[in-house]
Each structure stands twice: as structure tokens, then as C-alpha cells.
Amino acid sequence: ETGVTQTPRHLVMGMTNKKSLKCEQHLGHNAMYWYKQSAKKPLELMFVYNFKEQTENNSVPSRFSPECPNSSHLFLHLHTLQPEDSALYLCASSRETPGQGHEQYFGPGTRLTVT
């Protein structure tokens, strides 16, 4: 256990559905991240939050909407997704100070299938 939990672990949704992914970290970290991992592609950073403020949006389509109500919780709201959005979505957290690049702790991921 890394101290980062994600729910649900598996999700199948139609293109017209709305669903949310949840991430929670119990490590007292101030930064949280969403990544997308598709088959045979490198890990893609989607969003970064630090102390609840979004500090990075890596040109992610608006059908993905993040929410960070506090430093321990991170959500990814999904709507009108496309089949190519099927992937493993990973949440991570880290203790961050400017310019330091500390190690990240990952959750187990949510395997998303869009039909």
C-alpha cells in the first residue's frame, strides 16, 4: 500500500455517461496529479494540483474536468468520452517544494473502458 487510494478500480461507461474518478492520499502531501496510461504509450501527465490550486493542465480535452477540494482529495469528472479515452488513469501525490521534483506515490489506478 502506497498511501494513495483510487476508486473505482474498474469502470465501463458509454460515451454519453457522466462518471467521476476519486483519489485520496493519506500521506500529508501537498501536490496531487492525474496521469493517463494507454497501451504502448508513455505515461501522460494530465493535471497537477498544489495546495488545491491547479498548476498544470497539459492540454487535456474539456471532457475531462478535475476537482481538488482539499490537499488530500482529487477527482476527475468524465463526460461524453470517446473510445480512445479508454486507458489506465493513475493518481499520484508528492511532497513538493519549488524546483525539487520529489518522488511521487501512485495509487493502483482506475481501468477505464469507454464503449
Next chain:
Amino acid sequence: SQQGEEDPQALSIQEGENATMNCSYKTSINNLQWYRQNSGRGLVHLILIRSNEREKHSGRLRVTLDTSKKSSSLLITASRAADTASYFCAFHSGGYQKVTFGTGTKLQVIP
């Protein structure tokens, strides 16, 4: 692209042998990290090496960093079947928080 490149993409060895994976990058970095991922799971941090360090050890892991060649290697000694996983390098190249991951090496250790 600032993405890290790893080679080989896949590596298959016998249990007890050593495994070496390499990572190259294009920018100057503050640190370089190695992660491990079992199939379909989250990544687990293995080791971090700072730009002013040349070598670091952790158990059966040995990481080297050559900033002049912009490359790093991860050596796993006396491999075990349980080491079967994908291994990723990731580097921090300044700015706030953003760490860029490499393409990964898939290691299979045959019992």
C-alpha cells in the same frame, strides 16, 4: 519532445542474472528517478539520483547518472522472478513539480 527514451524496450533474462536498463533525456535535469510498475498497477518509486550525484545504491539496485551524456542506467543484480515488471525513468527538469516519464522497459525474469 522532452520525453525520456529507454532501452531496451523489452528484456528477458534468467533468474540470477543481472538486468541493465538505460534512459536518455534531452534537457538539463535536477534529478532522475526510477519507478517500477507491475502489470496494470500503479508505479512504485525505487530510487532518486540528483544531478550532482554519479551513482547510487539501494539493495540490489544500482543507478548511475552521466549528465554529460544525458543518460542514466538502472542495474538490478541477482534478478528474481518477482522483479518481472516494467521500469520507468522519470526526470525533473526544473520548474514546479512536473516530472517527465520515459517510455519504459518491460523486464521478464524467467525462473
